[in-house]
Structure formats: C-alpha cells, structure tokens
Amino acid sequence: MTVTRDHPTERMDDELARDTNPLIRKLERYAVLSASDRAALARMSTGTFSVEPSTDLVREGEILDAAYLVLSGFACRYKLRSDGARQITNYLVPGDICEVDTVPGVMNHSIGTLSSCLVARVPRELALDIVGEHPAIARALRISSHVDEATLREWLMNIGRRSAEERIAHLFCELSTRMRAVGLVQNESFKLPLTQFDLGDTIGLSYVHVNRTLQSLRQQGLITLRGRTLTVLDPAGLRALAEFKPGYLHCGDLPV
Amino acid sequence: MTVTRDHPTERMDDELARDTNPLIRKLERYAVLSASDRAALARMSTGTFSVEPSTDLVREGEILDAAYLVLSGFACRYKLRSDGARQITNYLVPGDICEVDTVPGVMNHSIGTLSSCLVARVPRELALDIVGEHPAIARALRISSHVDEATLREWLMNIGRRSAEERIAHLFCELSTRMRAVGLVQNESFKLPLTQFDLGDTIGLSYVHVNRTLQSLRQQGLITLRGRTLTVLDPAGLRALAEFKPGYLHCGDLPV
DNA sequence: CGGAACGTTGATGTATCTCAAGTGGGGTGG
C-alpha cells in the first residue's frame, strides 16, 4: 500500500474531488489512481472558464497546442461541408478531454460547444508533464482514447446500417451509459442540452425527421424528452431496439 | 549522423526493403527512419502467410494478443448486426498495421480479408520491444493511429452527409491517395479487389445502388472500374465532386 | 460444359428530405 501524507483537510479535498470532478470519476474506471494521481488531475481541472453555447474552442485549420477538458455541459467535434452541412463526430460530455496526446498539427475538424459549458484549457506542456509523471493517468488516457475510437466505429455502424429509430435509440443508450459513468444520471434521467437540429447533425438525419422519430419513441413508451431532460422509461426496450451492446464503452462494471 | 555498420549486401537489402516493404514506405512518410529502424520493421514483416479472401483474422469477442500487418491485398475492420448487415469501418491496405498499441481486451469488431492477402502476424511482445527500442517507429505509429482516427471521422462525414455519388467519389479519392503513398498507383490506376457488395457495406448503400452510382461516375468520364482495376480518368473532377481535402491523411507531400 | 459469383437492368416500394406554415414557451424590454 502506498503511504500518503495527506492532512485531514487534504483528504477531504481528495474525497470531494473524487465525487465532483468528472475527469477523475471517468479515469478511475480505466485505471487505479493514487491520491497523487487524483491531485494531478485536479490540478489539470483548475483555471476553468465558462463558454457560451455554439462557441468554437478550436477551428478546422488551426494548430492546437493545448488539451481541452469539459467539466460541465456538452461540446462536440464536428466537420462542415462547403454548403454548411454539419456532421458531428463526437460528443464531449463532462469528464471528456481531447487532444492530450496529439502530435501538434493542423486540425481537420472543429471543436465547439453545444450548450453552455465549463471548460479547462490544459497547456500542452502541463499535460505532457502530468502524463509523464503519472503512469496510471497515462494508461487511463490511452484506454480512454481507445474507447473514443471504438465509439467512432459504433457511430459509423449507426449511421450506415440502422434506421432512424434505431439510430436515436442507440445514441440515447450510449449517452445514458456515459453520463451514468460520471454520476450524472438519476432515476434514468439526465440533462441532454441538445436541439433536435443537433441530434440530426449527429446521426445524419434532417431535424424534421428527428422530430417525428422522437415522437414515435415517445409513443412506444421508451423515453420522454422535455425541457432538455431525457428520461429512459424502458431501458431494456430501448437497448433491444438499438441492439445496444455497451462493451465498447468499457463501462461494463458500472454500479446501477 | 548515426554511423551504421552496414555491409554492402545489407545496404542493398535495406534499399530493397525500402522500395518493396509497404510498411517501411508508409512510416517513412511520418518520421525519419534510420537503417536500424528499417531493419526492425523488416523483421516485423517476416513470417508472412497468405490468406484467402473473406477470411477472418480476428473475430468480435476474441482477445487479441498480436498485431497484424497487411503486405498485399485488402483487409478490413467490420461490425455485424444480428440480421447479418455488415458495416465496414476501415480498410487495411498494404502497409497498414492494426492493434500495435492496444491494451489487450475484448475486440468489439472483427478483422477480415476482402481479397487474398499476404499478412504478417506480429506477436505483442515483439511489437512492444520494437516500439520500445525505436522511438522513431513509435512516433510514426502514433501519427499513423491519428490518421486512422481522422479517417474514421471522414467516413462518418461521408456516410452522414454526402450523396451516393459523393460518397463513392470520396472513397476513391482517399484510396487513390493511400495506395499512391505505398507506391501502388501507376498512371492513376490501382488494384481495387472489392466487390460492389463490399463497397456498399463500406459507404452504407445497397449493392444495386452502388452499381448504378458507379455507372453514373463512368458516364461522367470520372473513372473506369473493370477487372478489379480502378482508373481515375479525371482526378480534379473526382476531387471536386467529393470535396476531397487530403490533409487528414498526412500525405500532403506526396510526389505526383 | 456447367456452375458460382459478380454485375446489370427494370419495376415498384418506402424511408427520409424539403418546403412551408403554424404552435409554443421563455426571455426581454417597455
């Protein structure tokens, strides 16, 4: 066992951070973190700033020299076509961090907020230092990056081979699992601060069709979605409709 | 400058490998490799075996403890739905290697050949040793993995937001660039050992519609595709149709 | 010569898109 020299107040801080810092909460699912690891992650999460909805953090074509960590709200990676059509390729929910390990280069997509967000900008050097000194964090981030890639493949399957209802059902199953992993689901409900327009750009459908599909899911008694809150009324039914197999998220051992 | 102790024959082997080993050829685009790096990569490429078309190398649910390197032919990653529908999420063309850095875990997709292939299986320990002793290789593989992820995002955009013609055009632009990067394009032609069925499972279309879309591309004088050989007749036109921006492949400095 | 796999074509069906016109709620200014 590692002997840590925590003072009582520090230990309390640590416990607090464990509960409230979504990054720590997320990475603890991927690796066993020491108090010192958690302290380092807490250090990464300082200097936060809040960002308005629909604000770009990084734009396609720019060179990125920092990692961004989302502490609250929804952000996303997206690409634009010349005619303005948008494809969202990733959600960044609380606890998600992007571009830690990237060899700096020109971004070929943008990163922007969907809702108002609390964000921390982690300078590249700080991120590299922390990763270098904390092998457990490095390992957890590596796993996290594999999960991101698996998620991308799952989205490709979703858009390429599933019907509108199945796509939305699958997305909601995934989000529910991810939000639960950072403690943001209560009674099968969580904040989903997305417009139907955003959902359409995520799953490759028009917002009108998203609207009709949502109504169908509601009529089947699977979900409610009102006031930016999604409630899964019938988790088993939703998973069955989507053929949702959560293994790719590496959250298998989640407490219910 | 590094002093290498090559004998003349070794140097000739090195030059030969540089030209014929697609892995070396590919990674040299991402990092400057020493003769010793190239020798290590050549070592990874030994013990090859040929594989029939439509053969799985790894199946979903299995645990993978080796990297696979494709030296000739086309392989792919794919996922299946319970009704048999397939979504291809990645092509593995000569020089592509998969799962080097993976934390061993349950595969959530399969890897299989599309054509007959020449494949090398690189045991996990060997791969880790080589990466550990050759920082340039490690760096090149890291970049390669970022390219793979960017490609996945591009495919998502392709399926989610482009028409059938644009999807196929974009895929062909990408493949042309990747095949050129390993020296397999001559006069804008290269071997494309895929059925229209495979293409459909790649871009989320039925094979019938792939057929009709290919005819349209042919009638526009953009391509020919006969006997498993694709020729791009009008590269600029094809790129324009697809809005193809090759930056994500990190092959910008390709010789024409 | 025969069969299998792939490619082609036609006819018909349907999921989803586009256009267009409302409805509703939450914030803001008067």
Added chain:
DNA sequence: CCACCCCACTTGAGATACATCAACGTTCCG
C-alpha cells in the same frame, strides 16, 4: 406585468434518393 419576439418544436404535403425484389447477363474457373 404584459407584449412581443425569437427560437425551438410541430405538423402537413409533396418530392426523391435509395432500397428491395426479381430476372437476366457475364465472366471465370474447374
């Protein structure tokens, strides 16, 4: 506190890209 406005959501009608089904052609290989 009300009126207004904006934005998101909703609904309908009509268009279309793509899927499905089914038949036939072609090539290649044993």
